Amino acid sequence: MDAIVIDNVSKAYGSTKAVQTVSLSVKPGELFGLIGPDGAGKTTLFKILVTLLRPDEGRATVVGRDVVKDFRALRSLVGYMPGRFSLYPDLTVEENLSFFATVFGTSIQANYDLIREIYVQLEPFKDRRAGALSGGMKQKLALCCALIHKPEVLFLDEPTTGVDAVSRKEFWEMLQRLKERQLTMLVSTPYMDEANRCDRIALMQTGQILAIDTPSGVEHLFRKPLYAVKAAETFRLIQDLRKAPFTQTCYAFGEYLHLTTEEGTTPADIDRYLRERRHEHVTIKPIQAGIEDSFMALMQHG
Amino acid sequence: MNRFFAFVRKEFYHIQRDRRTVLILFGMPLVMVILFGFALTNEIKNAQIAVLDFDHGQHSQRIIDRLLSSGYFRLRQSLTSYRDIEATFRQGHVKLVVVFPPNFTNDYAHDGLAQVQLLADASEQNTAISLTNYATSIIQSYNNEQNPPNAASPLQISVEPRMVFNPDLKGAFVFVPGVMAMVLLLVSALMTSVTIAREKETGTMEVLLVSPLSQLQILFGKVLPYLLLSFLNGCIIIALGIFLLGIPLNGSLLLLLAETLLFIFLSLSLGLLISTIAETQLVAMFASLLLMLMPTIFLSGFIFPIESMPRALQFISQIIPARYFIDIVKGIMIKGVGLGYLWKETLVLVSMSALLMGISLHNLKPRLE
Numbered sequence: 145m146d147a148i149v150i151d152n153v154s155k156a157y158g159s160t161k162a163v164q165t166v167s168l169s170v171k172p173g174e175l176f177g178l179i180g181p182d183g184a185g186k187t188t189l190f191k192i193l194v195t196l197l198r199p200d201e202g203r204a205t206v207v208g209r210d211v212v213k214d215f216r217a218l219r220s221l222v223g224y225m226p227g228r229f230s231l232y233p234d235l236t237v238e239e240n241l242s243f244f245a246t247v248f249g250t251s252i253q254a255n256y257d258l259i260r261e262i263y264v265q266l267e268p269f270k271d272r273r274a275g276a277l278s279g280g281m282k283q284k285l286a287l288c289c290a291l292i293h294k295p296e297v298l299f300l301d302e303p304t305t306g307v308d309a310v311s312r313k314e315f316w317e318m319l320q321r322l323k324e325r326q327l328t329m330l331v332s333t334p335y336m337d338e339a340n341r342c343d344r345i346a347l348m349q350t351g352q353i354l355a356i357d358t359p360s361g362v363e364h365l366f367r368k369p370l371y372a373v374k375a376a377e378t379f380r381l382i383q384d385l386r387k388a389p390f391t392q393t394c395y396a397f398g399e400y401l402h403l404t405t406e407e408g409t410t411p412a413d414i415d416r417y418l419r420e421r422r423h424e425h426v427t428i429k430p431i432q433a434g435i436e437d438s439f440m441a442l443m444q445h446g
Numbered sequence: 447m448n449r450f451f452a453f454v455r456k457e458f459y460h461i462q463r464d465r466r467t468v469l470i471l472f473g474m475p476l477v478m479v480i481l482f483g484f485a486l487t488n489e490i491k492n493a494q495i496a497v498l499d500f501d502h503g504q505h506s507q508r509i510i511d512r513l514l515s516s517g518y519f520r521l522r523q524s525l526t527s528y529r530d531i532e533a534t535f536r537q538g539h540v541k542l543v544v545v546f547p548p549n550f551t552n553d554y555a556h557d558g559l560a561q562v563q564l565l566a567d568a569s570e571q572n573t574a575i576s577l578t579n580y581a582t583s584i585i586q587s588y589n590n591e592q593n594p595p596n597a598a599s600p601l602q603i604s605v606e607p608r609m610v611f612n613p614d615l616k617g618a619f620v621f622v623p624g625v626m627a628m629v630l631l632l633v634s635a636l637m638t639s640v641t642i643a644r645e646k647e648t649g650t651m652e653v654l655l656v657s658p659l660s661q662l663q664i665l666f667g668k669v670l671p672y673l674l675l676s677f678l679n680g681c682i683i684i685a686l687g688i689f690l691l692g693i694p695l696n697g698s699l700l701l702l703l704a705e706t707l708l709f710i711f712l713s714l715s716l717g718l719l720i721s722t723i724a725e726t727q728l729v730a731m732f733a734s735l736l737l738m739l740m741p742t743i744f745l746s747g748f749i750f751p752i753e754s755m756p757r758a759l760q761f762i763s764q765i766i767p768a769r770y771f772i773d774i775v776k777g778i779m780i781k782g783v784g785l786g787y788l789w790k791e792t793l794v795l796v797s798m799s800a801l802l803m804g805i806s807l808h809n810l811k812p813r814l815e
Binding site: 173191196215226228229231232243244246247269289 | 449452456459460463464578650656659
């Protein structure tokens, strides 16, 4: 039986369709990523799954319990870490943790082995107010609080937003270790580079799911020729390339432009086109598509 | 039950660690009682008066001595003609002029009938009314002393026996019950609704909702600490009223405390109702101030007598809970009456609480929507 089953779920706020007929399922023990830009409907979907919102249409179950009918029973089975830092800033680290432990009818000691690896990093600060912690530390504390009652499914809504690069890496390593304990996790993120750390991902945009696959599967959805192009004048380069007859799409990706072309266009054709327009230091190389390329392409075709 | 107490303990941490809350909780009643009890009273002390004595007789002199030794009046100047009166009032220092006509002593001694004229500066009408009342009653008491017990009474000044329970128009008697109502409302309703709104704002409400805590446990966990603190506050105000301002406690202390608890419960129901609607601390604060503080100050009879309000406002004042509570407190403390006299007001408070609590519970939703 799947740990999370979402079946044609829709939710609208007034005339804004936040989630539109979304279906997906997550297997037990899977680390599933929900990837998409801000406003894609990720948070709304999370709130439906953790019983905070009712879907307008469709139904969803988490560990076999309906998110609407069995919401009371479900609430002690899931761990939820909202997108915003949602602990009490005026309570200390330890008080926060023991409050959530007691509220869920357990104690820090009873489930200490689950949070030990994370909590040892927090322990030196256990008498510090949560509001005075750094961003990365706050996330670790929030994760501890969401884990303290040994949930069967963990929902993490954009846990790494606003956290520095090192803490982000550490955070994902912690999730990998939790995965070894067979914990089912649904994680949302706007960062494409984090997608590779998931078992499977769903790409989401404007309330709809564009694709569901493994990270490499999503990369292989991209079938067109793809080139990374660089020249001395980036801005003029992007303008000229977008006007080129062979160009399908052209986006800036860091220092390179990612260019997709008609079938049959060779690097030599591109090079000739750019030389005619007096571009200097031109580099053109064929590349393997990443998740972001796939996402851009999927967005184009809706 | 364990999780409920964990929640209550957390609330006490919040209160204890927020200096502003502590200050509002325990500083406000003290400041208000002292401010309203001493500074903002209608009570008059050392009002400056002028005397225009055409008589210069024995009785007029004695009455002037009486007035000046009462502690309410201080002589600023003695006038010699009617024309001086207007000029004196214009200067603004003198609030009351006492005029003895010629032959006052003679008329009083022989005809048993004499007149005193009191002129008050009515640009401050409340002061004017108080001053004339004070002076009238001082003159009347002088008159009573002069008369043998069963003689026909002479002096021609009509005195209305007002303020039966507060003959000296002591301001504290009127203000303390009002301050009590206000502070209890503020602490109970405003603070409860603001702290619930704070949980919504910081996002912790989401986490609490997803926990096994029921919505009812969350709300009562919020209410309980404030119930205790408000009750403590109520006791402090009553003690300040009795020991600092000298208000009598003529009725039952037990009944007073019970009625105070009832009013606190009513205020908490109001706070819960506001919190089920307000999403942010700011909205909760404004809703509390607009819905409770303003009407309580202006429409409960706390500052302005209900009898002198326009009809429409008198009508509105009937739904202001503080109005009934103020009547109850005055009844118990000053008049010393019991539940036999106050059952109507008590019933109104009980039904209001039941109604508000009913609506709040009805508005509770186990989800965010």
